Every structure is written in C-alpha cells, then in structure tokens.
Amino acid sequence: MKEIKEDKEEFDVKYIKELDEYFTAYMSALINEIFVGVGINLGLSEKKAYSLAKNDPEKLEKAKFFSSIFDKFKGIFNYKVPKFRYKKKIYGDGKPMTPVQWDTFNNSIDSFWKDRANAVAEDLAVKSHELGKQTTEYRKTKKPYKNKSLQQVDFEQYDGKMPSTFSDAYKKYDFGNKEKQNLNKEFSSVAMYVTKTNDDIKEAIRQNIQIGMDENKSPQSIASDLYWNIEKNENLNNKYTAESLRRNWSRVASTELATIYNNATLQEFEDDAMKSLKASSKSVYFVRTGGNCKWCLSVRGTIVRLVPNEIVTDTKNESLRSMGIKDPHTDIAIWIGKNNVGLKEKDWMISVPGHPNNVATFSPIDLGKEEYNPKTDDVEKKQEKDKYIPQQIDYAERSKEEKDARKPTFVGANLVRMNNSVYEAVDSEDYKKKKAKWDKDPSLPIPVNKNSTDFKQIFDEAEKNR
Numbered sequence: 001m002k003e004i005k006e007d008k009e010e011f012d013v014k015y016i017k018e019l020d021e022y023f024t025a026y027m028s029a030l031i032n033e034i035f036v037g038v039g040i041n042l043g044l045s046e047k048k049a050y051s052l053a054k055n056d057p058e059k060l061e062k063a064k065f066f067s068s069i070f071d072k073f074k075g076i077f078n079y080k081v082p083k084f085r086y087k088k089k090i091y092g093d094g095k096p097m098t099p100v101q102w103d104t105f106n107n108s109i110d111s112f113w114k115d116r117a118n119a120v121a122e123d124l125a126v127k128s129h130e131l132g133k134q135t136t137e138y139r140k141t142k143k144p145y146k147n148k149s150l151q152q153v154d155f156e157q158y159d160g161k162m163p164s165t166f167s168d169a170y171k172k173y174d175f176g177n178k179e180k181q182n183l184n185k186e187f188s189s190v191a192m193y194v195t196k197t198n199d200d201i202k203e204a205i206r207q208n209i210q211i212g213m214d215e216n217k218s219p220q221s222i223a224s225d226l227y228w229n230i231e232k233n234e235n236l237n238n239k240y241t242a243e244s245l246r247r248n249w250s251r252v253a254s255t256e257l258a259t260i261y262n263n264a265t266l267q268e269f270e271d272d273a274m275k276s277l278k279a280s281s282k283s284v285y286f287v288r289t290g291g292n293c294k295w296c297l298s299v300r301g302t303i304v305r306l307v308p309n310e311i312v313t314d315t316k317n318e319s320l321r322s323m324g325i326k327d328p329h330t331d332i333a334i335w336i337g338k339n340n341v342g343l344k345e346k347d348w349m350i351s352v353p354g355h356p357n358n359v360a361t362f363s364p365i366d367l368g369k370e371e372y373n374p375k376t377d378d379v380e381k382k383q384e385k386d387k388y389i390p391q392q393i394d395y396a397e398r399s400k401e402e403k404d405a406r407k408p409t410f411v412g413a414n415l416v417r418m419n420n421s422v423y424e425a426v427d428s429e430d431y432k433k434k435k436a437k438w439d440k441d442p443s444l445p446i447p448v449n450k451n452s453t454d455f456k457q458i459f460d461e462a463e464k465n466r
C-alpha cells in the first residue's frame with residue numbers, strides 16, 4: 001500500500017520527478033541569491049546572509065541547500081547561479097529611497113532574474129513535453145520506465161542531447177501545428193509565473209523595507225524578516241518572505257511541469273480522437289491513476305475518453321453526451337489542456353493535474369484487452385480465460401473505415417499497424433531476442449527484421465500512407 005500524504009504528492013516516474021527537482025532548486029537558488037544580496041546591502045556579513053538563507057532560525061536546523069542537486073544534474077544542465085550584489089544602499093542612511101532609486105534597484109533585480117529564469121523555464125517546458133511523449137512511447141512498447149532517471153533517458157533516447165529550446169526541439173523533431181500551439185500556450189503560462197515571481201520578489205523587498213522603516217527596525221532585523229518573517233507581522237502578507245516565495249514557486253513549478261508533461265502524453269492520440277468522432281472503433285480511452293490525496297483516491301480508476309479540443313465548446317463541461325457523443329464505456333471526456341483552474345473542489349473535473357501539486361496521470365487503456373487493477377493502481381492485461389481463440393474472419397463487405405484500418409499505418413516511430421496487428425521494426429541483431437519475447441507474449445508488437453522483405457512490404461507501404 002502506498003503511503004498517503006495529503007499535502008505533497010510525488011511523481012511516480014523518476015525522470016519527471018527529477019526535472020521538477022532541478023527546476024525548483026534552480027529557481028529557489030536564484031531567489032536565495034537575491035535575498036542574500038539584499039541582506040548584505042542591509043549590512044549583514046556575507047556569511048551571516050548565506051546562513052540566514054540556509055537556516056530556519058526558529059528551528060536552527062540546516063535546510064538542504066542546492067549544491068548536491070546541481071551536481072547530480074551537471075551532465076544535463078549547466079545554468080549558473082551568480083551572485084546578486086547591489087552597491088547603492090537601499091536602507092540605513094536615514095533617507096527613504098526615491099521612486100527613481102527604487103526603479104534602478106528593481107531594474108537590477110529584473111536583469112538578474114529575467115534572462116536566467118526565462119531560459120531555464122523554456123528548457124524545462126521543452127523537456128517536460130519531450131518526456132511526456134517519451135512516456136507514451138515507453139508505455140506503448142510495454143517497457144518499464146518509471147525508474148529511469150533523467151540522465152538515463154537523455155542518454156538512451158537523445159544521445160545526451162535532449163533539446164533545451166523550442167527552436168532546437170522544432171528543428172530536430174516533427175511537431176504538428178496543433179502540438180506547437182499547445183506547447184506555446186503552456187509555456188506562456190509558465191512564463192507568466194516566472195514574471196509574477198519576479199514582481200513578488202521586488203514587492204517583498206519593498207514592503208519589508210517600508211515596514212522596517214515605519215517601525216524603526218535595524219537593517220539586520222529587516223534582513224531576517226525578509227528570509228523568514230518569524231514574527232508573523234500582521235501587516236505583512238505571508239507570501240513576502242524568501243521562504244514563502246520559494247515554497248510558492250515550487251508548487252507552481254510542479255503543477256506547470258505536470259500540465260505540460262501530461263498534455264504531451266496525450267499528444268499522439270489526438271489524431272485517433274479526431275477520427276473516433278466518425279468511427280467509434282478509433283476511440284481512445286485512459287484511466288486516471290496516481291495522486292495520493294483524498295480527492296485523487298476517490299477518482300482513481302475513472303475511465304475517460306480523449307476528444308479533440310475542437311469540439312469542446314464549454315471547457316467546464318466534461319460530459320461526452322453534451323458534446324453529442326454516446327459512449328458505452330464512459331461519459332467523461334478529456335482533452336489536451338483540460339484543467340480545474342478557478343474551480344472549487346466540489347466542481348473539479350477529471351483532469352491531470354486536477355489540483356495544485358498534483359501528480360496524477362492518464363494511463364492509456366485498451367478496454368478490449370486490458371483492465372484497471374485498483375490494487376496496483378495500474379493498467380494490466382486482462383486475465384485470459386481461454387488460451388487462444390482464433391479470430392473469426394468476417395467476409396462481409398468492409399466499410400471504408402475498416403479498409404483504412406487494414407492499410408499499413410505508422411502508429412509510432414518504429415511501429416506500424418496493419419490488419420489489426422502492430423508490427424515493430426527491429427535491427428537484425430536484436431531480432432532474435434525480440435522474436436523470443438514475442439513468442440512468449442503475442443500481445444507485444446510483432447517484430448520485423450529490418451533486413452527482411454516483410455519489412456519493406458509493411459514499412460515502405462506505411463511510409464506512403466503517412
């Protein structure tokens with residue numbers, strides 16, 4: 001039984017969890033440096049300023065600093081965290097700063113924050129998206145993936161060169177127009193939070209200094225308030241300390257990454273979702289898995305069907321019927337970008353993430369062959385009662401849709417569907433191993449040696465149907 005924690009949910013896929021970990025650590029380090037710089041400006045020694053940033057004076061216990069995290073990911077990320085130092089005194093010479101002086105000070109924070117935070121945010125958005133697509137690929141090929149590290153995925157799937165910018169990703173990989181639109185929309189949401197955090201930092205410093213002046217506090221005690229605000233000054237909104245800014249950021253980062261990641265896992269099914277409007281045999285179903293809070297537990301195992309965004313006219317209504325779709329398996333529609341932002345808990349729809357800090361996911365399910373197992377919270381193959389039932393051949397006139405389903409069509413980078421079977425292109429040196437596996441488990445894609453004539457027939461034909 002998984003441990004149930006209500007406040008913090010954790011991704012059960014290691015590589016996305018690690019990405020989240022880096023993103024949070026890097027941005028927290030930037031926030032820290034700004035506050036350390038301000039502390040020094042207010043008269044603290046550098047040592048004292050850093051130790052305040054690291055230690056909660058209430059508990060006097062060392063908080064984890066970030067160097068171990070940066071070390072762990074240094075093969076993937078090389079973003080620097082420089083020092084923030086502002087030379088002109090912002091408090092302490094008896095005169096409040098003029099608006100022009102505040103502007104200059106704020107500009108120095110902007111220039112420290114913006115370029116770095118934006119670059120990292122873009123990198124992380126691109127990587128979450130890539131990882132989401134990768135997860136779909138792993139699931140499809142039934143490969144174990146949950147324990148793969150970010151470094152491993154980067155090495156195995158991207159030759160150690162996972163893209164870090166949109167232009168990089170668009171150049172190297174095929175992106176459909178809709179996919180680009182989705183990703184752009186998601187990134188602008190992250191970028192908005194990056195800007196908002198920048199504004200919150202400036203506001204936090206301005207307010208703390210203003211209140212310090214009004215109350216004749218010493219610069220050192222203002223500096224200490226900036227970090228922790230242990231006196232819980234009633235006039236100060238709690239969000240205006242380094243600690244709460246970091247915590248707030250961490251929540252936002254996890255939620256945004258989860259959004260991009262999960263949307264990307266659905267990307268590849270969008271075509272079929274569109275086709276399913278005309279041919280129900282194309283319908284794509286998912287099960288909501290993961291998430292440890294009460295709400296998530298109550299909706300675990302819910303079956304949903306993916307629909308294309310185009311038919312969603314009311315984003316607060318998830319009923320398939322309301323969209324004119326009658327489905328025997330579920331009435332709940334999901335679409336890329338579905339979310340619960342702005343909804344009260346009682347009105348939450350089945351989405352991932354469903355709430356801030358949520359790490360639930362949609363696992364694809366083939367309702368004919370698979371079922372949801374509440375014990376493992378995962379999709380598993382149905383227990384077969386009979387060993388092998390030969391498929392009945394239907395000689396009746398075939399519909400256009402059926403004929404289309406019989407044509408070889410790419411359903412993944414190395415996978416082609418033809419006559420209701422899925423074939424996987426395999427290098428000749430791997431063929432024997434794959435074949436042996438498939439002999440044991442015929443539900444796997446049928447391996448096809450790249451050097452064989454079968455390969456040409458299936459995959460070249462599929463290339464034409466792209």
Ligand SMILES: [Zn+2]
Nearest residue numbers: 291292293296
């Ligand atoms: Zn939850």
